[in-house]
Amino acid sequence: MFTIKGKTTDWELVIGLETHIEVLSNSKLFSGASADYNPTISPNTQVSMVDVAMPGMLPVLNEFCVEQAIKMGLGLNAEISRRSKFARKQYFYPDLPQGYQISQPAEEPPIVGRGWVEIMGDDGKQKKILIERAHLEQDAGKLKHDVHPTKSFADYNRTGVALLEIVTFLDTKNPENNSYISSPDEAERYLREIREIARALGVSKANMEEGSMRADINVSVRPAGSNEFRTRTETKNMVSFKFIKSAIEYEARRQIEIYENGGTVSQDTMRYSQADGTTSVMRSKEDALDYRYFPDPDLLPLEISEETIERIRSNMPELPAATRARYVHDFGLSEYDAARLTETTDISKWFDAAVGNNPKRAKSIANWMISELFAHPENWDAKNALDTSEQGTARIITPSDLAELVDMIAENAINGKQAKEIFIKMLDGETGTPRAIAEKFGMQQITDTTAIESVVDDVIAKNAPQVEQYKSGKTGLLGFFVGAVMKSTGGKANPTVVNELLHKKLD
Numbered sequence: 001m002f003t004i005k006g007k008t009t010d011w012e013l014v015i016g017l018e019t020h021i022e023v024l025s026n027s028k029l030f031s032g033a034s035a036d037y038n039p040t041i042s043p044n045t046q047v048s049m050v051d052v053a054m055p056g057m058l059p060v061l062n063e064f065c066v067e068q069a070i071k072m073g074l075g076l077n078a079e080i081s082r083r084s085k086f087a088r089k090q091y092f093y094p095d096l097p098q099g100y101q102i103s104q105p106a107e108e109p110p111i112v113g114r115g116w117v118e119i120m121g122d123d124g125k126q127k128k129i130l131i132e133r134a135h136l137e138q139d140a141g142k143l144k145h146d147v148h149p150t151k152s153f154a155d156y157n158r159t160g161v162a163l164l165e166i167v168t169f170l171d172t173k174n175p176e177n178n179s180y181i182s183s184p185d186e187a188e189r190y191l192r193e194i195r196e197i198a199r200a201l202g203v204s205k206a207n208m209e210e211g212s213m214r215a216d217i218n219v220s221v222r223p224a225g226s227n228e229f230r231t232r233t234e235t236k237n238m239v240s241f242k243f244i245k246s247a248i249e250y251e252a253r254r255q256i257e258i259y260e261n262g263g264t265v266s267q268d269t270m271r272y273s274q275a276d277g278t279t280s281v282m283r284s285k286e287d288a289l290d291y292r293y294f295p296d297p298d299l300l301p302l303e304i305s306e307e308t309i310e311r312i313r314s315n316m317p318e319l320p321a322a323t324r325a326r327y328v329h330d331f332g333l334s335e336y337d338a339a340r341l342t343e344t345t346d347i348s349k350w351f352d353a354a355v356g357n358n359p360k361r362a363k364s365i366a367n368w369m370i371s372e373l374f375a376h377p378e379n380w381d382a383k384n385a386l387d388t389s390e391q392g393t394a395r396i397i398t399p400s401d402l403a404e405l406v407d408m409i410a411e412n413a414i415n416g417k418q419a420k421e422i423f424i425k426m427l428d429g430e431t432g433t434p435r436a437i438a439e440k441f442g443m444q445q446i447t448d449t450t451a452i453e454s455v456v457d458d459v460i461a462k463n464a465p466q467v468e469q470y471k472s473g474k475t476g477l478l479g480f481f482v483g484a485v486m487k488s489t490g491g492k493a494n495p496t497v498v499n500e501l502l503h504k505k506l507d
């Protein structure tokens with residue numbers, strides 16, 4: 001459990017995230033204008049009359065965006081509403097020419113209802129984070145204040161592009177149910193999981209740097225071990241994992257300090273400063289905007305048939321949670337290892353390629369990947385390693401390289417120490433397969449019992465005092481003899497055979 005030390009007590013965190021992902025689609029949510037708004041495109045060239053609210057223009061719901069939302073909903077293990085509605089959320093801002101954003105009202109079922117996402121908790125065990133809802137809405141335009149010294153400009157290319165907002169659920173009726181995000185690291189793992197699901201489904205690029213994924217963070221604190229839910233604050237529009245973690249921690253410490261000084265936290269909307277990593281009040285609850293939601297008279301309720309849902313469901317690829325379950329059940333991996341190997345779809349594809357049709361390899365491959373390859377990203381970039389054998393100057397280790405190395409150990413062709421040497425040579429740029437490298441450097445393991453036996457006899461003859469001590473009960477000396485045999489074979493002897501022979505001769 002992640003806690004922050006206070007003056008008299010430890011504090012724990014309760015975190016709720018509202019995550020916006022930009023829906024991948026050719027056209028916008030309610031118009032035919034292109035939904036591609038990337039910065040190389042000239043401002044205001046992908047804007048339809050609907051997007052800028054010309055009188056008499058009517059929105060037409062983009063069916064593809066609806067299917068994308070259903071797909072994501074199924075990826076979140078969520079209920080899909082057979083009927084949902086669109087409403088106008090009204091506010092004035094220059095990036096919003098309609099004077100309102102078409103969204104789905106909080107009081108009514110959104111297109112995606114209750115669901116869950118599985119993440120690795122801070123204890124290394126898998127943990128379900130409950131989802132309250134996900135709804136479709138329009139994105140706003142972009143204001144540019146840095147083009148002219150005295151003027152601001154509006155670019156409406158992004159206006160009306162479809163967003164899906166995914167909101168985590170806080171089960172206040174079952175507070176002992178630990179199914180919400182409770183640390184900055186868990187928040188990051190949750191967002192990464194959302195990103196991988198969205199990418200695997202082709203629903204969104206979910207790229208924070210590009211702005212196709214952004215999050216509002218709700219944070220409250222409470223004394224460690226208590227089950228209460230205290231007042232939260234909300235920090236809006238966070239666009240990097242680093243800032244999100246820093247904002248959560250800063251905000252939690254700010255609230256703790258207020259409580260420790262006898263104060264109360266008010267439900268404010270905060271702004272985060274990237275420059276110094278602090279949060280400060282942007283507007284208080286009393287100043288909260290009243291959006292005067294009302295049903296959009298131009299849009300019929302959205303009805304989705306069971307067939308549509310089933311058709312989409314039957315075309316879903318394997319998602320990270322299912323991949324993890326497969327690794328645990330089919331390969332006997334720990335939950336921790338399964339989580340590490342599914343951090344991105346590229347990593348799990350790499351792992352699957354290395355295991356191939358030989359599940360017996362899986363555990364060793366997992367160990368080598370997690371303890372060695374992850375430490376050398378320059379030598380195996382998961383994305384490129386699958387389709388190219390070279391990248392930059394580093395020698396790329398491919399799935400088949402690692403499979404071969406692991407097979408050589410299993411076949412007793414080399415021992416673990418030699419495998420490590422071959423691995424290091426590959427990191428250092430040695431080309432060729434592990435078998436070829438073993439051959440080139442004469443790293444074949446000695447398994448011939450007669451050859452090893454003569455070395456064992458020699459070691460025993462030369463170390464009479466230690467043999468004496470061993471026989472009188474100091475069996476811990478076995479390692480000494482193993483070491484001596486390995487040394488005089490240049491590290492090539494098969495350790496299992498060495499152990500067997502020593503036991504036979506000494507016991």
Ligand code: ADP
Binds near residue numbers: 015106169219220
């Ligand atoms: P609003 O209607 O003000 O947007 P919601 O009830 O929709 O509020 O909640 C927004 C987010 O805040 C959700 O992810 C929810 O889980 C989270 N949240 C609600 N209460 C708390 C709390 N006490 N501490 C932390 N997060 C909370």
Ligand code: MG
Binds near residue numbers: 106167
């Ligand atoms: Mg809300």
